[in-house]
Amino acid sequence: MDETPITLKGTADGILLKPRSHVWATVLEALEQALKEAEAFFRGSRLIMELGNRELTQDQLASLRALLMRYDIELWAVLSENETTVRLVRSNGVLTRLPKDTEAKKSPDDVLPPEQQALFLQQTLRSGQSIHYAGNVTLIGDVNPGAEIVAGGNIIVWGTLRGVAHAGAFGDEETAICALDLQPSQIRIAGYIGRAPDGRRGSAEPEVARIEGGQIVAEVWGRRG
Amino acid sequence: MAGKIITISSGKGGVGKTTATANLGLSLAILGKRVTCIDADIGLRNLDVMLGLENRIVYDIINFIEGRCRFRQALVRDKRFPELYMMAAAQTRDKNSITVEDMTKVAREAAEISDFVLIDSPAGIEHGFRYAVAPADLVLIVTNPEVTAVRDADRVIGLLEAEELAPAQLILNRYKPELVRRNEMLDPDTVIDLLAIDLIGIVPEDDKVFGAGNQGRPVALDEHSRAGKAFRNIGRRLTGEDVPFEALRKQTFIQRLFGSR
Known part of the structure; x- marks a missing residue:
């Protein structure tokens, strides 16, 4: 077994945490380190912890929640095969299984870069x-x-985007946000923030937002050139 | 066969959940159905007042859950319809007095003796909402044509979908055609388009609703009330009847002139 005390993975359901180390303090330390490194990406997301057979105590659960709270992350589910742990987790109001329709949406293979x-x-x-x-x-x-979508890459909404979208969350300024009807409350691309002018109803046509000249610009989708 | 358990919810407070529960309870009773209305808003009970049954309460839902009375004793029989019952919330307790299992047990027991069980959910998305929707076969989401109410309704629908709870249908309450015409209110199509769930009824704004609620005589009993008629139509749709939607979108000039309201 390698030395990494935890593995963290982005999935459609949220961040998947698998503790590897059996020392809880080490697990928390490694998690905090990882969260610090990409704070903006993790903020507001939810976390699923996969425990296998290992038992979790109330104190451990509480310390995990306290840590996640500091980064504005919700402890959404704890998956465990241990009955005592399942009971404990449930009594804390945390899911112990993923809702069925999302369970199928496991992240794609880790073979490709994100x-x-x-x-x-x-x-x-x-x-x-x-x-x-x-x-x-x-x-x-x-x-x-x-509602919000935060992506490391591009965001394409085949529908109306009225919520918040953040593309290039790790800093990629080449990413774009596309929507059939673009009327977001706010869009972000990498470190830039754009807000729809008050009262704007958006264009009736599909639009693409990207960074141009140091700001986010939305334009009607069309053949360029 | 056990009756259908329907929870009336909204997210936002003050949009008409209790009004809808009382009126739908009566509407179903008018159709001859056996109905039990349960006030799940522990600590803020209102349904009894709206149904005009406040002074008949002997035991409430918490009394039953704590084993202080039998199920039948916790039911208050309506003074107009002998097959309409109400179970009152406890006013002196709070929502932590009830678990999801408690509410599920109460609702199932009520379903044994009813064709319809209506649960009046507390506002919010916390524990009170969760136990109220847990036993439901169907959730009716009440909203007003206002941005805040629609936003909260959307949140509630999202929670129901994410946790694979019951299907949801929409009641658009307090709709005012003249405000929509002046672009001061969201029009129904916008609301339905955004929430993307089935509509079961649009209830027009009707001043009679206020007096009726205060007097414990809901508008569903009023032949001449437009809101009452809308609620009775929703009741009929709940029984499976195919009731066409009234075109109350925009009254024509002639209709306004002759006051067809």
């Missing part, structure tokens, strides 16, 4: 829901106000 991976979703993304993904995100459906 920027070549893509997540494909077909749903309405509703207020309070968020997708955090290291690669590109394609959504067939609407992103409603109060």
